Amino acid sequence: MKTRSVIVSLAVLCLSAPVLADDDCDDPVTDWQPREHLRQKLEAEGWTIYRIKVDDGCYEVKGLAPEGFGAEASFAPATLELMELEREDDDEDEEDDEDEDNGEYGYRDNRGDGQARDKAQTNRPVPHNGIVKGRPTVTVE
Amino acid sequence: MKKILLALGLALSVALPALAQAREVTFTTELTDYRGDGAYLALYLTDASGAYQGTLWVAGRKSKYYKHLRGWARGSRLDPAEYDGLTGASITSGRTLKITLDLDDALIDSGYEVRVDTAVEDMRDNRADVAVPLTTGGAGTPVPGRGYVRSFRYDF
Numbered sequence A: 001m002k003t004r005s006v007i008v009s010l011a012v013l014c015l016s017a018p019v020l021a022d023d024d025c026d027d028p029v030t031d032w033q034p035r036e037h038l039r040q041k042l043e044a045e046g047w048t049i050y051r052i053k054v055d056d057g058c059y060e061v062k063g064l065a066p067e068g069f070g071a072e073a074s075f076a077p078a079t080l081e082l083m084e085l086e087r088e089d090d091d092e093d094e095e096d097d098e099d100e101d102n103g104e105y106g107y108r109d110n111r112g113d114g115q116a117r118d119k120a121q122t123n124r125p126v127p128h129n130g131i132v133k134g135r136p137t138v139t140v141e
Numbered sequence B: 001m002k003k004i005l006l007a008l009g010l011a012l013s014v015a016l017p018a019l020a021q022a023r024e025v026t027f028t029t030e031l032t033d034y035r036g037d038g039a040y041l042a043l044y045l046t047d048a049s050g051a052y053q054g055t056l057w058v059a060g061r062k063s064k065y066y067k068h069l070r071g072w073a074r075g076s077r078l079d080p081a082e083y084d085g086l087t088g089a090s091i092t093s094g095r096t097l098k099i100t101l102d103l104d105d106a107l108i109d110s111g112y113e114v115r116v117d118t119a120v121e122d123m124r125d126n127r128a129d130v131a132v133p134l135t136t137g138g139a140g141t142p143v144p145g146r147g148y149v150r151s152f153r154y155d156f
Helices: A002-020 A035-044 A091-100 A114-123 B002-021 B063-068 B070-076
Strands: A048-055 A058-064 A070-075 A082-087 A132-140 B022-031 B040-046 B052-059 B096-104 B113-119 B126-133 B149-155
Touching: A035 A048, A035 A058, A132 B052, B022 B040, B040 B063, B040 B070, B052 B070, B052 B096, B063 B070, B070 B113, B070 B126, B113 B149, B126 B149
Parallel strands: none
Antiparallel strands: A048 A058, A058 A070, A070 A082, A132 B096, B022 B096, B022 B149, B040 B052, B040 B113, B113 B126
């Protein structure tokens, strides 16, 4: 009886694992193509590649799209299918660009550009979650 | 004249309680030298049982990474209305983030906790890196974190 319970539990665990996984891509690692294949494919399509890394189970590419805009794109590592494409030179992506300017997660305000920081704080929308009243003041030392 | 006085009285009766109920609180979060990319942080309030009550600040611009701030992500359901106007850049290793904001007085000494979730790319996620009660007695007292937070304090 115990053995049966263990087997059933293990089966449930195995079945639920893919459901619980929160990776954006879920290609089996054995099916992954080398990232060099993706580089060659994209360069043939007119991309300029800055870097390719693995993020949440996808290949994440940073570079210039054939149309000439800066882009960050995710590709399924087995099929090399495009999963997500973000433009990085739009005004609305300005916030993301702040991260990119100083590495993936850098903090531009740290470089002492007080005016940029003040502007960013003034432009920030007023929070409306019912907990915080007014715009917070933020500094990084 | 009477009308002006009446209007003034009404305006004051609305404005004064609002002013009296808000308190300026500064949250100071110092990170360790964890030697990694910029850290994503979520500062938020929970009740005494740990149930999410509201977002105070999220450091890190890319919402696709917010799921790694696991406790906050679960509580807020990643609803943008919860964090609109409350986001900024991620914080790099060894730096100190100071947030000053107005909080309802009723949230202080009422069993609420401040929590900080942290995450760094290719490193572990820390749910409740910091969890401290929001009390008058606890103000000004630094507490250590369990992950990338070296110390955390709040001041009124």
